[in-house]
Amino acid sequence: MEWRDQGALLSVRRHGESAAIIEVFTAAHGRHAGVVRGGASRRIAPLLQPGAQLDVSWHARLDEHLGAFTVEPLQSRAGVLSDRLALAGLNAICALLARALPEREPHPALYAATIPLLDRLERGGWEWDYLRWELRLLEELGFGLDLEACALTGAREGLAYVSPRTGRAVGQAAAGDWADRLLILPAGLIGGAEEVEGLGQGLRLTGHFLDRELTNGGDRPLPEARARLVMLLLRP
Numbered sequence: 001m002e003w004r005d006q007g008a009l010l011s012v013r014r015h016g017e018s019a020a021i022i023e024v025f026t027a028a029h030g031r032h033a034g035v036v037r038g039g040a041s042r043r044i045a046p047l048l049q050p051g052a053q054l055d056v057s058w059h060a061r062l063d064e065h066l067g068a069f070t071v072e073p074l075q076s077r078a079g080v081l082s083d084r085l086a087l088a089g090l091n092a093i094c095a096l097l098a099r100a101l102p103e104r105e106p107h108p109a110l111y112a113a114t115i116p117l118l119d120r121l122e123r124g125g126w127e128w129d130y131l132r133w134e135l136r137l138l139e140e141l142g143f144g145l146d147l148e149a150c151a152l153t154g155a156r157e158g159l160a161y162v163s164p165r166t167g168r169a170v171g172q173a174a175a176g177d178w179a180d181r182l183l184i185l186p187a188g189l190i191g192g193a194e195e196v197e198g199l200g201q202g203l204r205l206t207g208h209f210l211d212r213e214l215t216n217g218g219d220r221p222l223p224e225a226r227a228r229l230v231m232l233l234l235r236p
Contacts, residue, residue: 001060001062001063001065001067002057002058002059003028003029003057003058004055004057005028005029005055005056005058006026006055006074007024007025007027007032007053007054008024008025008051008052008054008114008115009023009048009051009053009054009094010024010097010098011023011050011094011098012039012048012049015040017040018037018038018039018040018041019035019036020039020040020045021034021036021039022034022036022039022069022071023098024054026111027106027108027112028106029058029104029106030101030104030105030106030107031097031101031104032103032104033066033103034056034060034066034067034068034069035066035068036048036068036069037068044071047071047076048071049076049077049078050090050094051077051090051093051094051118052075052077053073053074053077053118054072054073054074055072056071056072077119077122079121080121080122083121083122084232085229085232085233086126088228088229089126090118090121091228092225092229093117093130094225095224095225095226096134096137096210096222096225096226097114097137098223099214099222100141100213101140107140109136110136110140113133113136114133127199127233128188128194128199130229131202131203131206132189134210135189135206137210138167138213141214143167143209143213144167145167145168145169145205145209146166146167146168146169147162147185147190148169150169150171151163151166151168151169151170152170152171153171153174155171155174158172159171159172159190160172160179161183161185162183162184162185162205163182164181164183164208167209169185169190170185183201183204183208184201184204184205185201185205186198186202186205188202189202189205196234199233199234200234203233203234207222207226207230210222
């Protein structure tokens with residue numbers, strides 16, 4: 001069994017004396033793990049940093065085996081190391097992908113959204129793009145939010161809330177006495193101004209559904225990397 005693809009490195013852990021087990025996120029093969037011989041060596045280890053873009057060749061005797069990777073670096077994305085916020089963003093993206101995606105299941109649309117976001121981290125101004133990426137991740141998990149029209153009236157104007165149960169938008173007028181039980185829908189997600197307050201509201205919105213879908217009833221909390229990113233994004 002053998003294939004070749006490109007992907008972003010999600011995680012690395014030492015395996016034996018000199019090898020490493022890595023996980024990559026590729027367009028055609030999804031989240032995929034394999035052994036890199038010599039991956040813990042002084043020559044290769046510096047190339048295997050989370051977020052790095054790699055050309056990978058995977059081979060195994062049988063498809064169900066862990067298999068081995070041969071890797072060639074394409075892009076290091078090392079520029080984020082000098083930016084605390086950008087590094088936190090990269091770590092959150094990698095951690096959520098590693099937690100959320102089933103192994104070896106392709107997600108080409110999510111891949112197409114993820115690589116440009118990783119590239120933009122070094123340039124700044126990516127905070128709302130990250131929030132929209134979390135919405136895309138929810139779609140890939142089978143729980144995309146419906147923010148097009150009010151769930152109660154069908155109106156497309158005046159949307160202000162989201163039901164924490166159904167993920168559907170609710171209009172300001174339709175919410176009534178239930179408003180305090182709903183999640184706030186920031187204007188920046190429906191074509192309005194992208195404000196810092198709205199970013200926090202949006203992260204609470206996506207965080208609610210990510211927590212519900214990924215934590216298995218609280219047994220496995222969301223990755224700490226996401227909590228660190230949210231803290232940095234919202235600090236005064």
